[in-house]
Amino acid sequence: MEKFKSGFVSLVGRTNVGKSTLLNALVKEKVAITANKVQTTRTAIKAILNDDNYQIIITDTPGIHKPRTKLGETMINTAFTMFSEVDVIMFLIEATSNEIGRGDRRILDKIKESNKPCILIINKIDLVRKDKLLKLIDIYKNEYNFEAVILISAIKEDGIQEIIDELVKILPEGPKYYADDEYTDQTVRQMAEEIIREKALKFLNDEVPHGIYVEIEKFKERKTTKKEPIYDIDAIIYCLRESHKGIIIGKGGNLLKKIATYSRKDIEEMLDTKVNLKVWVKVKEDWQEKENIVNKFKLK
Ligand SMILES: Nc1nc2c(ncn2[C@@H]2O[C@H](COP(=O)(O)OP(=O)(O)OP(=O)(O)O)[C@@H](O)[C@H]2O)c(=O)[nH]1
Ligand SMILES: [Mg+2]
Known part of the structure; x- marks a missing residue:
């Protein structure tokens, strides 16, 4: 009989290289939000891959960037602190x-320091010619003894199985840490907050998106008059300035309506019930520097 393999894997890389897109492709569920913006992921998000002969727990981490706020510093610490706790590191870089x-x-320096088994994953190969990658692979192979170098396109779900096969090969024999039907450590409430932030990121430009965070104030199931289940959800989008608030709300409330409509659809899909979603916008200056708020994003 095949041995049962299990363990913990950390997914690291610069901001915007496609870590969260890859995480979702690996687990075949929408676990982490993604955006064509930097600094999308703010905390460590776990996805759990289950199969007959393995359980792989993968942590997506905030992308590495130059921190400008307490929030930014916290995010980067989260990414690197994970290293000491994992069996394998997946290092994601861009094909371009x-x-x-x-x-x-x-990141390479931290990997060297950790001396852990590491898989180098080159993402977005849909954007370049494969022969252009040989030089990049060479440069990296000179730096560290990677277990494997795998070329993928996370968005096209190309190369995903190769990653899983490689992880199973490297991971030790071990127990099941989570129940079979669990695929993330986030609560539905946290996922709803993230969905709303994702829609805001999608429709906002410039500096506004990085200054927002979302908090759910009410998350309650009830029965409609027709005895069907429905969730009442109230959420607040916090932003840094009065002018940002105006932008998020938009002319005649149009942008906020759009954010709420798209969010509601995704939350309904996640909960598999109808949702009555109300979203407000409030200003909270300097929240990115405030310990009590930033703590929300710290490793627990
Ligand atoms: N062309 C192409 N784009 C991709 C691919 N994978 C991800 N992207 C895009 O890259 C952007 C960033 O993706 P994310 O998954 O949010 O990146 P991330 O590394 O998690 O970013 P942070 O959370 O900020 O660290 C999104 O617009 C994705 O659609 C890919 O294989 N090919
Ligand atoms: Mg991310």
């Missing part, structure tokens, strides 16, 4: 790079 940039260098 042609050298090791400062962010990737910083």
